[in-house]
Amino acid sequence: MALGLDVAPDLDVASRLELRRITKRYGGLTANDAVSLSVAPGEIHAVLGENGAGKSTLMKIIYGAIQPDEGEIFWEGENVVMSSPAVARRLGVSMVYQHFSLFETVSVVENIVLTSPGRFNLPALAMRIKELGERYGLPVDPYRLLHHLSVGERQRVEILRCLLQSPKLLILDEPTSVLTPPAARRLFEVLRTLAAAGCSIVYISHKLEEIRDLCDNATVLRAGKVVSTARPKEVSAADLARMMVGTAIAAVARAVAPPDPEQAPRLEVRRLSTSSEGPFGVTLRDIGLSVHGGEIVGIAGVSGNGQRELLAVLNGEIPCAQEAVLLSGEPVGHLGVAERRRRGLAFAPEERLGRGAVPDLTLEENGLLTGHRRGAVRGGLIDRGTTTLFAQNIIEQFDVHCRGPAATAASLSGGNLQKFIVGREIGLAPAVLIVSQPTWGVDVAAAAFLRQRLIDLSRHGAAVLVISEDLEELLEICDRIAVLYQGRLSAAMPRHATDIEQIGLLMAGVGLSAEAAA
């Protein structure tokens, strides 16, 4: 096995960060098993791996948030102990998290001053933010309130917050998951500029094309171990995927073409408008959409453009006008979740823990959450046998890795829990299935598997609506694709009549009606 020591790039300085045989165990589980890697000044280093491969644990160790059980960390040649994030920051390590930690109600500069050391001087800090932003192509008005910023702009704020500390090593965790393709390209420019100035970058992602585009070196983790190191620019995406998963990934297969869309749609949305809930919500405006049995319709868009609101309305959690939502031709806008489910609607939300599943309950009980209509409740009492069987079937058919039906939802990795939740909803044999971010944070193999199951379900006659930020995913599985932007939905375009560029523009608000773009 390669130890990573042999991949240090040929720069004249020694490595900025070097990990030697870092091991971290949680109970019986080894999250990191003798992981070694080294990052040179100015190097952009990818850490690649499936969910649960140990990437996050490794990053937290570098950032001092957790302590390794064994192994050593060398910073610019010196053996150091990252005993806390404060120590790591003092050495020059900064981290941009996947989920931002910003306050909505105050301005950019007020958000940043909270984490800046030194004296409290807003005007001076605002000047520095402007300067840095201009130097690195990250323009942000320091006095704007956070809730007015788009997701891409918020990420800029996070990055600027890191840059203010003049980091020598910047860690980014799946940074493009919230960006449109053009915004992602701009981010890469910034990162290249930073690297050219000598800052080392550790880049965590599972998007292989991005890594090939951006990174100098890659360390591939699998089950906590370094299985391989590579120069991403010199190998194909398929090679990287194989290193990460251990086997080749099958492309999705469409058994038959979608049936005739002449029949009445299973799910129809007509002139749906809502008023926003509170100041940070999105108002849905005049949304129209239809999904027929046998087809998959995708809704693309950067999150925060009304996805949450639309899903809540479709699932029945937020009531709307009776005629605005129709299931199999019947108006259901006024009906709640339970009644819509009784009529054949199923829904897998993007929030797995806490919404799609209850963390502390077992898989058996989580199967019951929406599966209780399938004979598992008799005379008001739960039939344990049926419940166990239902969970057991999902576990087997969707290859959920767990300790059996009695395992708690929280004990599963994100990908396995996602397989369980989507499996549960598919197992209900729905007439209409709505899925949000079906493969968000799911490893490559599981993602391919889930996509195939969605296609299979639709080809057996169900209407499937997929809301996703992952454009490649939508282009791979959907028959038609629409784009949600600031609460408005574009017309659904047949997959063959569109491409990633056109959708990317729509996602950024270009090309919608003049009124919408205003």
Add this chain to the structure above:
Amino acid sequence: MLRIELEPRATASHFMRWGAPLLALLLTVLVIAPILALAGLPPLETLRIFFLSPLSSLNGLSEWLLKASPLILIALGLTVGFRANVWNIGAEGMYTIGAICAGWLALRYGDAGAHFWLLPAMMLAGALGGAAWAAIPAFLKTTANTSEILVSLMLNYVAALLLSYLVNGPMQDPQGLNYPQTALFEPSAMFSTPFAGLRINASMFITLVAVPLAWLLLERSFLGFQLSVSGAAPAAARYAGFSQTRLTWISLSISGATAGLAGMMEAAGPLGQLTPVISPGYGFAAIIVAFIGRLRPVGVVFGGLLLSLLYLGGEAVQMSLNVPASLSRCVQGTLLFFLLAGDVLILYRLRLRSP
């Protein structure tokens, strides 16, 4: 420096489910013994009288169960709500209203000879009265999104003042020499006491029936499942279509009914009349019982028995050793503290770590 860390266990520890309470008892003895010694009391003798003497006589056992019964019944009802994050802090008031409703029936119909239906009617009146009192926070929460904690808590004082008004006015015993109390209930309005000389009475069976019913509801029924989901993950309950309004009404009604029934049991049992103060704080103590019982019906039985023992033991040491009341409270508090804190060891383990 040595650091103590709490590390999550992969699975809940079965050993600690039973070990934690024993550990709590041991730690209580270790902490309390020096304090008792400092106060000039023989530590072991004091603890023996505290924990064992109440159980060493028939009368002690009778008093023990008599106190435990309403505590368990109220705590069972509260557990239903606590599972669903519906925090009914108003059991004391619901208990009071239940006793008032039952007492009114007892005084109105008690004198006209033996009615076989009177006691069941009083039970119904107690339960309905408590549930009606609980309907106030339920209505306000589901329509105006008020906090049931504050509303139910404040209603305790309203109920207490209402009782005080009634026993000083409309319900006062005309032959009572102007004491603030009602007339004594007739035997037909009271639970029978099967053992001569002991106060323990037939109301014990109500609690005995309530325990398996609560177990069935919480551990086996779909309604209990919905309550748990709604408490553990409200977003998941909304997603699955469990009505929060319905669950709030159900859990507050059940906890109100059990508290009201407990009030009726006390009035038609050891009290036999209504006085300005009819509860030694059962409604509040039951909150502790529910948590000592880890929000499980069988646990609540143990919790109720323990808290009842602590009441009796506290009185016993005050009487026989002249231990100050504050010191007996100290023993009670220490044990409850270690019991509740010890439960963390079921899901976590302690690790000593040198950096």
